[in-house]
Amino acid sequence: MMFRDCIKGLDKVIQSEVKPGKTILVTGPPGSLKSSFVHLLLKNYVEKSNEFGLYATLEQDVSSHLESLESIGIGLSYNLQITDYTEILSDEFSTEINYLEFTEMMLKHLNDRFGDRFTTLGFDSLGALYSMLPEVKNPRKFAFNFFNMLKKYNLTTFVIFERSLGGEWVSMGNEGFLADAIFLLGLKKSGGRTVRFFQIEKMRSVKHSMDPHAVNVGPNGLEILGPLFDSE
Numbered sequence: 001m002m003f004r005d006c007i008k009g010l011d012k013v014i015q016s017e018v019k020p021g022k023t024i025l026v027t028g029p030p031g032s033l034k035s036s037f038v039h040l041l042l043k044n045y046v047e048k049s050n051e052f053g054l055y056a057t058l059e060q061d062v063s064s065h066l067e068s069l070e071s072i073g074i075g076l077s078y079n080l081q082i083t084d085y086t087e088i089l090s091d092e093f094s095t096e097i098n099y100l101e102f103t104e105m106m107l108k109h110l111n112d113r114f115g116d117r118f119t120t121l122g123f124d125s126l127g128a129l130y131s132m133l134p135e136v137k138n139p140r141k142f143a144f145n146f147f148n149m150l151k152k153y154n155l156t157t158f159v160i161f162e163r164s165l166g167g168e169w170v171s172m173g174n175e176g177f178l179a180d181a182i183f184l185l186g187l188k189k190s191g192g193r194t195v196r197f198f199q200i201e202k203m204r205s206v207k208h209s210m211d212p213h214a215v216n217v218g219p220n221g222l223e224i225l226g227p228l229f230d231s232e
Contacts, residue, residue, distance in 0.1 A: 002017060002018075003018050003041060003045055003156075004017075004018070006040075006041050006044035006045045006048070007037070007040055007041055007044065007221075007222060007223065007224060008218070008220075008222075008223040008224065009213070009223050009224030009225060010041075010224050012209070012213060012224060012226070013198065013199075013200055013208055013209050013211075013213055013224060014200070014203075014206060014207075014208050015206075015207040015208055015209065016206050016207040016208075017206070018156065018206055019205065020119060020154060020156055021151060021154045021155065021156060022156050022157075022180040022181060022204075023147055023150050023151065023156075023157045023159060023178070023179050023180050023181075024156075024157065024158050024159065024179060024180060024181040024182070024183060024203075025126075025159050025161050025175060025176065025179040025181070025182045025183065026038055026158050026159065026160050026161070026183045026185065027160075027161045027162070027163040027182060027183065027184055027185070028162075028163050028184055028185035028186050028187075029162075029163055029164055029165045029186070029187060030162070031187065032185040032186055032187055032196055033072075033185060033196060033215070033217075033222060034124075034125075034160045034185050035057075035059070035065065035068065035124050035160060036068065036069060036072060036074060036221065036222060037183075037185055037198075037215075037222055038055070038122040038124065038158045038160060039055055039065075039069060039074060039080075039122060040074050040221045040222055041158065042055060042080055042120050042122050042158070043074070043075070043076070043077045043080050045120060046077055046079035046080050046119075046120060047077050047079060049119075050079065050117075051079065051117050051118070051119045051120065052079050052080075052081075052110070052114045052117045052118045052119070052120075053079065053080045053081070053118075053119065053120035053121065053122070054080070054081050054082075054083060054106075054107075054110060054118075054120070054121050054122070055080060055081070055082045055083070055121075055122040055124070056083050056084075056085070056103070056106070056121065056122065056123050056124065057082065057083070057084045057085070057124040058084070058085045058124065058125060058128035058129060058132070059124050059125055059128050060084070061084045061086045062082050062083075062084050065082060065084070066082075069221075072217050072221055072222070073217075073218070073219050073220055073221050074220075074221040081110075083106065085099075099129055099132050099133065100129075100142075100145065100146060100149070103123075103129075103149070104149050107121070107149075107153050107155070108153075111153050118153070118155070119154075119155060119156060120155060120156050120157070120158075121150065121155045121156070121157040121158070122157075122158045122160070123150075123157060123158070123159045123160065124160045125159070125160040125161060125162060126146075126159050126160065126161045126175065127161060127162045129146075140174050143174055143175050143178060144174075144178060147175075147178040147179070158183075159175075159179070161175060163184070165187065176202075179202070180203070180204045180205075181200065181202055181203035181204065181206070182200070182201040182202040182203075183198065183199075183200055183201075184197075184198070184199045184200075184201055184212075185197070185198055185215070186198075186199065186212070188212075188228070190214075190228060195214055195215075195228065196214070196215040196216075197212040197213060197214055197215055197228045198212070198213050198215050198224055199211070199212040199213065209227075211227045211228075212227065212228045213225060213226060213227055213228060214226065214227075214228045
């Protein structure tokens with residue numbers, strides 16, 4: 001599964017193939033372009049592989065998500081379905097919905113429809129899912145069940161998870177241990193200005209760099225530049 005050539009410059013960071021079925025946390029503070037990064041990665045992958053993917057957003061409706069993508073030059077793909085939860089959230093019975101079961105029902109439907117072509121998922125975001133839930137008595141068990149559900153369908157999944165500017169997790173369970181990889185999209189001061197960067201903090205069974213690399217918004221979305229060295 002060659003994700004490393006789906007965003008320009010990503011092969012500078014990921015240096016070997018990503019095997020199918022991995023669950024990857026994509027973390028970072030607001031404004032670090034986590035959603036755009038995941039969408040662009042999935043879009044380019046399903047286009048070149050002719051596979052099928054789903055981008056599920058709990059943070060915003062489809063139109064808002066598309067506006068954000070269009071503003072930085074990211075288009076759409078027929079092979080990548082975008083689904084939002086806003087309709088069920090507006091339902092008067094939304095507090096009675098089991099969102100974990102609803103998500104699995106959606107994945108099962110697509111798996112039944114597309115079979116082995118359904119290979120990728122972007123989930124935006126885990127923090128939003130947590131906020132919809134009633135009090136969870138065993139957060140670690142819930143996180144385990146969520147990650148186990150994703151692996152059940154052998155999907156390569158990119159789970160967006162909010163993180164503060166200071167690097168603190170908005171954690172509920174042991175997500176960092178359950179994930180196969182942790183991608184950080186961050187913001188830092190460099191040369192008197194704020195720059196975006198991409199860094200892999202953890203990635204099992206894949207050769208990769210651990211250095212932060214500068215991220216630029218180009219004419220076709222995001223591109224990853226060279227290593228970002230401290231200048232202050």
